[in-house]
Amino acid sequence: MDLLNADTYLCPENIQTITNWGEGWTWLAGGTWLFSEPQPNLKVLVDIQKLGWDEIEVRENNLIIGATCPLIKLFQYPYPETWTAISGLKSAVTALAASSKVVNVATVGGNICLALSVGTLAPVMVALDASYEIWNLPGNSRQVVAKEFQIGHKKTILQPGEILRRVLIPLDNLQWQVNYQRFSIAATDPALAIVVTAKNQQQIRCVIAASVTAPRLVEYQDLDRENFIEDAKASANYRRHITEVLIQRSLSALCNS
Ligand SMILES: Cc1cc2nc3c(=O)[nH]c(=O)nc-3n(C[C@H](O)[C@H](O)[C@H](O)COP(=O)(O)OP(=O)(O)OC[C@H]3O[C@@H](n4cnc5c(N)ncnc54)[C@H](O)[C@@H]3O)c2cc1C
Incomplete structure (x- = not known):
């Protein structure tokens, strides 16, 4: 779709050449x-895309994406086989496979920063206790844990001009067992609920998404405190129920893995 009001296109090879930011400016990743839709x-x-930020590498005990x-x-x-948690990331991508065009072109940063309530990668990143490195235009960086990044549907903590530079997943966490569950009325519909569970020797982490506006790391008994989305597609009660079912399925699959 043509973006009729966009009159300037910049394609820097170095982020430092972008020195100002204003109303109506936006980062363009996969597009x-x-x-x-109209913007x-x-x-x-x-x-x-020309910044060369598409690496997958290991640095200082983290997988960097x-x-x-x-x-x-x-x-x-080609990840090492011992990184069992990669199956969670792959399931998240497979969940979008209804549109191969999106999967081929969309980026990790675009998916996370778009911050849809149905966002597929974010709940896995929260379950794996990933962190995000954020840059600003003056050249400073900060890190935020994934569970604090998205604060609502299409809402993140990014300030104007800030950009997600990379995702960091601790290498130890890549050896966790992870299970990804998703429910939608038809396979190609947006998810009504997503549940991701992750298990290591000490703990089980459970993340709910899609049924709420941003991924939430929850204790099962705390589910009543969550604000489930109520809209024309499904009631809050229905979403809560589906979420409970997915949690049970996910935990059961984890225990049997
Ligand atoms: C019909 C349709 C259905 C979809 N359904 C789903 C779904 O069910 N689940 C799901 O997860 N996704 C869904 N998506 C979203 C799809 O995954 C996204 O289009 C994709 O992830 C966005 O990635 P992109 O690289 O193309 O981002 P872009 O379209 O280029 O950008 C998306 C947003 O992210 C911002 N952005 C991009 N990169 C960065 C960065 N590094 N730092 C800061 N901001 C950045 C952009 O400014 C923009 O606001 C759907 C998309 C379409 C078109």
Whole structure:
């Protein structure tokens, strides 16, 4: 779709060449979302694909995933077999497989920063206790844990001009067992509920998403405190019930793995 109000396209090879930021500016990654619907307030597109931020590498006890890493690369990368938790990331990408165009072009950073309530990667990142490295235009960086990044449907803690640079997953956590469950009315519909559980020797982490506006790390007995989405697709009660069922399925699959 043409973005009729966008009149400027920038494609920096170095992020430091972007020194100002204003109303109507936006980062452009794969563009699968930005070009999928009208963006009346969008004036300047800053394409980040030439920054060379698509790495998958190990550094300082973390798996590093660059923000512009395409989902298809995340899926196909030859990881060590001992990294059992990678199956959770692969399940998250498979959940989008109804649209191979999106999976081939969309990026890890785009999926996380778009922050849809149905976002597929974020709950896995929360379950694995990942962190996100965020850069700002003056050249400073900060790290935030994944569970604090998304604060609602299409809402994150990013400030104007801030950009997600990379995702960091502790290597130890990649050896956890992970289970990903998703429910939608039809396979190609947006999810009504997503549950991701992760288990190591000490703990089981349970993350709910899609039934709430942002991924939530929960104790099962705390579910009554969650604000489930109520809309034309499903009631809050229905979403709570489906979430409970998925938690049971996920925990049962984890225990049998
Ligand atoms: C019809 C349709 C259905 C979809 N259904 C689902 C679904 O069920 N589940 C799901 O998870 N996704 C879904 N998506 C979203 C899809 O996964 C996204 O389009 C994709 O992840 C966005 O990635 P992108 O790289 O193309 O981002 P873009 O479209 O380029 O950008 C998306 C947003 O993220 C911002 N952004 C991108 N990269 C960064 C960065 N590094 N730092 C800061 N901000 C950044 C952009 O400014 C923009 O606001 C759907 C998309 C379409 C078109």
